[in-house]
Amino acid sequence: MENNLLYILQGLGLSLKLYFSTLILALPLGILLSLGRVSKCNILNFSIQFYTWIFRGTPLLLQLFFVYYGLPIVGITLEPFNAALITFTINYSAYISEIFRGSILGVDVGQYEAAQVLGYNYWQTMKKIILPQSLITALPALSNEAIALIKDTSLVSAIGMAEILRNSKEIVTRDFTISPFIICALIYLGISTIIIFALKYIEKKVMI
Secondary structure: OHHHHHHHHHHHHHHHHHHHHHHHHHHHHHHHHHHHHOOOOHHHHHHHHHHHHHHHHOOHHHHHHHHHHHHHHHOOOOOHHHHHHHHHHHHHHHHHHHHHHHHHHOOOHHHHHHHHHOOOOHHHHHHHHHHHHHHHHHHHHHHHHHHHHHHHHHHHHHHOOOOHHHHHHHHHHHHOOOHHHHHHHHHHHHHHHHHHHHHHHHHHHHHO
């Protein structure tokens, strides 16, 4: 039992590495995309809208298969972790961009007028006034995405990555016992709970 637990936990490092790497890349990319979506450039707006339509409208697993198994057909071969990171970053940045777009559009127009009085240009207005307020209103939705992401890391088992779920499945197949799946579920529940409390703490701090 102890050996099984240790083997399952070996996959935890990979899951957390993918989780935090995706957050670090997808969050700023999503913010940049949201700024493009609310810009007055029609071509940029349409391009980003098409981007988010594609990646929000197709399954993440299919996107992962396309990057890992499909790209080698055209001569682009990626390591499993790199393929997963690229896929997750592209996918989650599309969701994050829509979250921030809604938050930006929800900022009172008076804030823009106040920025003009202060002599701020468009980017200064976004950086100093609009985005900080948008981040606060976007936190609940971002929290949901952060929780979904840790669960979605289990999908990389489909391309042979030894994360928590894959290691659990190997033990189940070998020993014909269901306990590894229960351990796996408890690990995901534990991580999700930590994320929930951490994000609630951040929400309380920024709301003060």
